[in-house]
């Protein structure tokens with residue numbers, strides 16, 4: 008069994024990422040920790056519970072993480088995910104927040120990783136605030152993880168939030184800097200450009216959401232706003248469920264076809280480039296730890312995982 012913890016700011020693509028994890032019989036989701044990001048922390052918690060309810064997995068513990076960035080001004084992605092983070096189609100029967108665990112998310116993350124040293128894979132699809140706080144509290148967490156998968160960052164200065172900035176890294180650049188600097192476990196990054204390059208035809212999107220299941224009906228209901236946004240902007244080449252790529256890579260070792268192994272850091276200063284990921288191919292920064300920056304993915308295998316996630 009592959010043990011994973013998912014750190015989310017549950018918007019539409021985080022929702023699908025969670026569903027992909029839950030659909031794999033070889034994966035044990037030990038905890039879901041929420042962060043502010045696409046929407047407020049409270050809404051991210053509620054959205055996570057909605058996803059777990061539709062998957063009939065309310066047994067998975069959900070924890071409250073960070074409600075704001077370390078230093079940056081708080082932002083959200085309401086234009087894309089809707090004001091409520093899940094396409095603005097409220098569910099009057101959504102589970103209540105009393106189901107959220109009382110223990111703080113970052114402390115739970117540290118406790119679980121310490122209970123299963125070198126066994127837990129952490130998948131982060133939100134701003135990296137919880138991970139940054141965790142490594143400040145317990146620097147050894149980075150060695151005790153089996154692996155870390157991140158959806159975030161961009162390389163070719165193709166932004167989706169600021170001119171040159173990808174949402175998760177721009178939402179808390181200092182946290183992203185700390186994580187890229189301090190986590191020394193095997194680290195895999197699904198950058199914004201990688202996910203754009205790997206987008207799927209809209210016809211596939213229609214097909215997999217038209218499956219006759221509650222999960223498919225739920226995803227179809229929450230998706231129109233983000234799909235419309237993608238089609239109206241430069242992202243319009245296809246269906247890009249960004250967070251799902253990181254999750255798919257974390258649970259299926261063979262799905263990523265090509266990565267660069269390179270030292271990575273983050274620009275914290277630039278007027279337009281704050282939050283931009285920087286790859287040190289020349290090794291000028293003399294960083295020992297190198298991350299895998301994903302380049303291509305097996306799209307057929309990825310499609311099969313998405314199909315299965317809604318069955």
Ligand code: BDR
Pocket residue numbers: 018019020021045084087132133158167173174175199249250
């Ligand atoms: C990332 O930002 C969020 O809006 C998505 O959920 C994804 O995690 C893409 O830049």
